[in-house]
Amino acid sequence: MEPLGRYRPIIDDFEAFLEACRRPLGNAVRINTIAASVERTLEVLDSEGVAYEQADWNPRVLRLETDSPGSTWTSFHGMTHGQEEVSAVPPVVLDPQPGERVWDACAAPGGKATQLAALMDDRGTVVANDSNLGRISALRFNAERLGATSLAVTNADARNYSMKPFSFDAFDRALVDAPCSCEGTIRKNPDALDDWSEGYVDSVSGIQKGILRRAIQTTREGGHIVYSTCTFAPEENEAVVQHALDEENCRVVEFDVGLEHSPGLTEWDDRRFDDSLEQAIRIYPHQNDTGGFFVAKLEVTAE
Amino acid sequence: MSDNDGQRFDRLPETNAERSVEGRASRAEVIDYFEDRFGIPSETFADYTFWEKGAGKIWIYAGEAPTPIEIEAIGMTCLRTRQEHWKPTTDFVQRFGHHATDCVIELEREHARAFAAGEDQALEWWDGDWGYLIAAHEVGVGPEGRAVRDGENAERSPQEEGVERGQLEALGVGLYVHGELRSMVPKGRQRDL
Numbered sequence: 001m002e003p004l005g006r007y008r009p010i011i012d013d014f015e016a017f018l019e020a021c022r023r024p025l026g027n028a029v030r031i032n033t034i035a036a037s038v039e040r041t042l043e044v045l046d047s048e049g050v051a052y053e054q055a056d057w058n059p060r061v062l063r064l065e066t067d068s069p070g071s072t073w074t075s076f077h078g079m080t081h082g083q084e085e086v087s088a089v090p091p092v093v094l095d096p097q098p099g100e101r102v103w104d105a106c107a108a109p110g111g112k113a114t115q116l117a118a119l120m121d122d123r124g125t126v127v128a129n130d131s132n133l134g135r136i137s138a139l140r141f142n143a144e145r146l147g148a149t150s151l152a153v154t155n156a157d158a159r160n161y162s163m164k165p166f167s168f169d170a171f172d173r174a175l176v177d178a179p180c181s182c183e184g185t186i187r188k189n190p191d192a193l194d195d196w197s198e199g200y201v202d203s204v205s206g207i208q209k210g211i212l213r214r215a216i217q218t219t220r221e222g223g224h225i226v227y228s229t230c231t232f233a234p235e236e237n238e239a240v241v242q243h244a245l246d247e248e249n250c251r252v253v254e255f256d257v258g259l260e261h262s263p264g265l266t267e268w269d270d271r272r273f274d275d276s277l278e279q280a281i282r283i284y285p286h287q288n289d290t291g292g293f294f295v296a297k298l299e300v301t302a303e
Numbered sequence: 304m305s306d307n308d309g310q311r312f313d314r315l316p317e318t319n320a321e322r323s324v325e326g327r328a329s330r331a332e333v334i335d336y337f338e339d340r341f342g343i344p345s346e347t348f349a350d351y352t353f354w355e356k357g358a359g360k361i362w363i364y365a366g367e368a369p370t371p372i373e374i375e376a377i378g379m380t381c382l383r384t385r386q387e388h389w390k391p392t393t394d395f396v397q398r399f400g401h402h403a404t405d406c407v408i409e410l411e412r413e414h415a416r417a418f419a420a421g422e423d424q425a426l427e428w429w430d431g432d433w434g435y436l437i438a439a440h441e442v443g444v445g446p447e448g449r450a451v452r453d454g455e456n457a458e459r460s461p462q463e464e465g466v467e468r469g470q471l472e473a474l475g476v477g478l479y480v481h482g483e484l485r486s487m488v489p490k491g492r493q494r495d496l
Contacts, residue, residue, distance in 0.1 A: 047444060077472050123365060124366065143376070144379045144380065151376075152368060152374060154374045167369040
């Protein structure tokens with residue numbers, strides 16, 4: 001918990017925050033509407049005697065009362081997919097529409113990519129990319145298990161991503177769920193902070209900046225990009241978005257999400273960020289009894 | 304005729320007459336197979352394209368892509384051709400199996416469990432075709448809501464029939480020969496339920 005001490009000045013009720021970080025997280029699943037409707041999935045869970053609680057902000061997210069959410073009929077049939085509650089937020093904020101071209105820059109293991117496909121009724125094109133060949137197999141496995149036919153998988157470094165394999169030259173939307181220091185996953189993975197260092201935060205923020213810039217460059221004017229991480233470090237969140245505002249044609253836009261959250265920061269460590277960053281959201285573990293997340297939404301503007 | 308290039312995705316030719324790669328299935332053949340064997344209406348696939356990557360591995364895709372394309376995957380694998388008997392994949396059957404009317408073997412709970420666990424089982428009562436079948440079971444019906452079987456009530460509306468069919472969920476592909484149903488569920492998809 002040591003590295004989290006630096007957030008004392010920015011988090012309301014810091015003791016409740018630390019307390020929540022120490023509590024383990026329950027099992028959450030997302031209903032995969034490619035395989036079955038919400039009603040049908042609940043019907044199967046009911047008849048199998050699996051208890052659940054539906055998230056207030058999203059009827060497709062369930063907290064399951066079972067120790068093995070993978071050993072249920074709904075999981076076997078691809079009706080449910082284990083996915084942390086806050087991890088389901090970025091695709092909802094991106095709000096992709098059926099028929100669109102959408103890029104998921106850091107897609108493995110595929111929970112969010114398949115969620116994007118489901119939100120599009122599996123119509124259109126979701127290009128799910130990951131730089132790590134080892135994780136591509138998990139991405140492909142999940143995409144097939146969940147029946148996402150609108151999803152194409154690529155293996156490339158997102159920072160210099162080439163559109164060459166495709167027949168189109170821009171995406172309508174992009175999701176950058178960036179590799180990060182993962183502080184927000186401490187409840188799921190108690191070792192998450194073991195390798196934390198300022199040096200790591202600095203080096204990963206460089207990668208994050210490169211990926212976000214490429215996502216803006218490959219998205220059409222007027223298109224949207226969601227930038228998200230599962231960490232609290234402003235160097236990996238607001239500072240990365242600020243860098244994109246400085247270097248690319250884009251602006252931060254407002255969005256609604258029915259989860260308790262705090263606004264993005266406009267200053268950190270004597271550094272000022274653009275006032276628009278207040279429209280980004282910071283989700284802390286004690287606010288909704290979830291993991292932690294940062295989400296910002298951008299729009300590509302004219303040159 | 305050229306050879307199949309296993310490194311890239313090539314879109315299937317519309318018909319056999321348009322075939323330029325030796326031994327490659329055509330879109331028409333694939334759709335006919337699903338219709339002839341399983342009764343899946345050909346319109347089901349109107350918005351999908353079919354591709355080959357690897358020898359006889361057929362993929363179904365709803366998105367945009369030029370042909371050929373060299374990427375990791377498009378859509379999902381749906382069928383194995385270039386062998387004596389074509390074989391659909393478990394994932395394809397779970398995704399599209401509810402459209403099937405033929406060669407669907409309905410399993411009771413314990414048999415469905417064994418099937419999902421990857422077990423082979425003796426099922427002497429099946430008097431339908433031999434070969435690759437779609438195994439299915441009823442889930443999500445309480446005793447009071449148990450669906451009425453075909454023929455028991457001729458007055459049912461199409462909507463009610465739709466609901467009834469909706470209770471049946473495809474488990475995967477089974478190979479039925481000599482009174483035995485062999486589960487084709489791949490290792491990584493098998494579950495003890």
